[in-house]
Amino acid sequence: MAGDRRVxxxxxxxxxxDDSGPLRLPDELIADLDGIRLPETGVPGGPAxxxxxxxxxxxxQYSYWAPLRSRIGDVDSNQHVNFIALATWYDEAVAAVTLDSIGTTAGGPVPDPPPRSYRIQYLGEVTYPGDYEVALTVRSxxxxxxxxxxGVFRGNTCLGVADAIGPRGEPSAGR
Structure with missing residues (x-):
């Protein structure tokens, strides 16, 4: 929130x-999660x-690649790279592809604005230390x-995917 406006x-x-696959969440955990659910967020047991x-x-599947190395500051209390860090990795990949496609060198303009929404799905653990690649393809x-x-990859293993939507923008003169 910024003042009274949701941003x-x-x-x-x-x-x-566990090793056998998904397990039912304990009733106590479901009750705890329901207790912190915001009113406008769907119903328990709704579609995944x-x-x-x-x-x-x-x-x-992907056309462009940006190498990334996890940093100790990216790690949460569970020793995984946290969701905020992963979201910034996706922003950095979009920026790297944008800069590369317009031929900008270091010190050039920063792409503006970044994607306005992401839908992120985690498929595996992204940890520290680690070298990863963030892949991107323009769908439409x-x-x-x-x-x-x-997608976030470590070698040939996909650890997560995201869908991003950003403003199209207009190329500036010289692009």
């Missing part, structure tokens, strides 16, 4: 799993986010928006 929102799907299409998990462009698909 962002988010939601999460919690999955408890659709799983990514299998092609999204393969490197050949319409009159006002660019729709991108992104």
């Amino acid at each position: 962002g929102s988010g939601e999460a799907t919690v999955v408890l799993a 986010a659709p799983r990514p299409h299998p092609e999204r998990l393969h490197r050949a 462009v319409d009159t006002g928006s660019v729709h991108c698909e992104l």
Whole structure:
């Protein structure tokens, strides 16, 4: 919130799993999570986010790549790279592709504005230390928006995917 204006929102799907797959969340945990649910967020047991299409998990699906190295500051209390850090990785990948596609060198203009929304799905653990690649492909462009698909990879393993929507913008003179 910025004053009385909502400027962002988010939601999460919690999955408890072991080697056999997903497990039922304990009733106490469900009650705790329901207790902190905001009023405008759906109903318990509602539809889960659709799983990514299998092609999204393969490197050949993506056109552009940005290397990234996890930093100790990216890690949460569970020793995983936290969601804010991952969201900034996606922003950095979009910026790197934008800068590369317009031929800008270091010290040039920063892409503006970044994507206005992401839908992120976690598929595996992103940890520290680690070297990763964030992949991107432009799925579609319409009159006002660019729709991108992104993935976080360690080697050939896809650890997460994201869908991003950003403003199309107009190229400036010289691009």
